[in-house]
Every structure is written in C-alpha cells, then in structure tokens.
Amino acid sequence: MSRQSFPLSRVYGLLEPGPVVLLTTAHSGQRNVMTLSWHTMIEFEPPLVGLVLSNRDHSFGMLQASGECVINIPTVEIADKVAGCGNTSGADTDKFAMFGLTPELAAQVAAPLIGECYANLECRIHDTDMVNKYGLFVVRVVQAWIDPAVENPRTIHHLGYGNFMVAGERIKLDSKMK
C-alpha cells in the first residue's frame, strides 16, 4: 500500500466506530500481534486511547516491557488472518509468518506496522495506573498512517464467538458533534 501520514487530530474517527484491531508489539528481538476489540478513545489531541488486555495475553508483557505498540486496523479482506491471530499465542507462534502478515518499519516505535492494514497508529504508553487493576493501558498516538486509496473501509466488529459485523452503509446526519 502507499501509506500517507494522517493528522493526529483525526485519529479518533478511525477508532470511535469500534473496529477490531491488530495490536503489534516488539521487545528483545521478538515481535507479536494480537487481536483486540476492547479499546476506547480517551482524548482527541494528543490522541489518547485506552486498551484493555488480559495479563494472560503474550502481548501484555511485551507492551509493558517495551512501552510501545502499533494499533493496526484491518478490513474484512483479511478477516481470516484476524481471527487466526486471536486463536493463537505469540508465546509459541510467529503469527506474522503463520498468517502471512507483513511487518513493516514504523517511524517512531520499534513495533511493526502491518502492511495489510489500511491504517496504522504508532503509540507510546502514556499511563499505567490502571494496568494492575484492569489491564487498561492508556497509550498516546504519536504517528498515524493511512492508505488514502481506501475510502470506505469495511472494518470488522466483534459480536462474540466468531461472529462479526462488517461495516455497512455510510450516512450523514445534521450534527454539531466533533
């Protein structure tokens, strides 16, 4: 894909609709990717995002140790890879190799961008106060990338037990909301 820098002020519009994301991390020569749906915007700019991980996730320790991650947003075209990443553990699997995901160099963090995702958000840990209690990491997006060729990304949204909703039609309403 031909990746372009994306304004940090508009990042919320990518995550607010609630897509499943692929979280990448890197630490001590290892890299990993996990499937994650438990996230929320916390602040517009600088964009702060809350990510909830389980301490049983292999990525939990890698995020904590490295202090960095990339939030990659996939679309339905790679839904099988997304489900595959959710079914396996980085403790014993190189998921990039297993599912044919292409790790690419990020600009500001060691964690890789996923080439097959239409948007990539490079993040640094901002606040770990809620990690012990809830596995909730507050991260700050420091660099955002998008494939401008993808106009209406068909993101996927998890309903539970392998059921997903695919992003449908777009509508415009009279709204003063940012």
Place this chain on the structure above:
Amino acid sequence: MSRQSFPLSRVYGLLEPGPVVLLTTAHSGQRNVMTLSWHTMIEFEPPLVGLVLSNRDHSFGMLQASGECVINIPTVEIADKVAGCGNTSGADTDKFAMFGLTPELAAQVAAPLIGECYANLECRIHDTDMVNKYGLFVVRVVQAWIDPAVENPRTIHHLGYGNFMVAGERIKLDSKMK
C-alpha cells in the same frame, strides 16, 4: 417493545462492536440523555464498562452525583434523535420531550430506560479513580434488557462530524475467542 432480561455474561457482545449509545441519568428529580461513543468493555462478568465523558457534559455531574446510569443502544431507525441528543444540552433542554424518546422505569437504578432502544444496560458506578484525570468512569452492568425481536440490530457507529457507519452484513469465522 417487549423487553426481556438478557444474561449479564453476554453483555460484552452488545458493546464490543462499538455502537453509539445513549446514556441516561437521573438525579434530584431531573433526568437526562447524552450521546456517547467513547466506551469499552473492561471485564466480561460481572460486566465492567469504561465510559469517557467530558466534565463539560451535563450528564457528567448527574452520573457522578447519582452513581447510576443506563446505557441504551439505538439503531439507525432513530439516528436523527441520537444526533439531536448530541447537539443539545440537558442543562437547558428536556431531550426526552424534544426528541420524542420514551423514558421507562428501570428495575435497579433511577435512570430511565429508553423505550425506543433495542437494548438497555442498567449500571452502577464501580470505580471513579480515573474520573478526575480522564473523565473515565468504570461502571458495572447490574441488569440487562433486550428486545428479542431485533435479530441483527442496525447499530450506528460514529466516524466524526455527523458521519456514521451503519452495521452491515454478519459473518462467522472460525474463532476460539469468546
């Protein structure tokens, strides 16, 4: 609608796809409703949800003072009302009257259920440690309701500036994920 009790263990599947929700509160004889997209699941059961509000929202003080709320999930059929609730403030508007939303009695909290929403989650505040820093309330769902007649709810998902995505097709993938 004919509302039925919904298992707390399955609540995450309603919020995880990231729909815009209508948050209702009640305090001192007043009630209010606000439009909100910044939420995440935090725990499966009991279901814990993170809600991010601005302290400029009229509902912020009402949630803080009452310790209770209802998360109501609307569908595209009432999208205009949802946008309307986002464009107005409960400080000077009775949004239920203005947008024709029907407040109904909840079972365990004072905040009303919205009759026009296909799902309603009665909540109590669980943790306020992150309220001052981020406006992040951790609430616990204590009672959930659903309209069983709505099979594939066409929830709406905010993209920014009045642009919304409507829930599209459902797919099933081979997944071990809960």
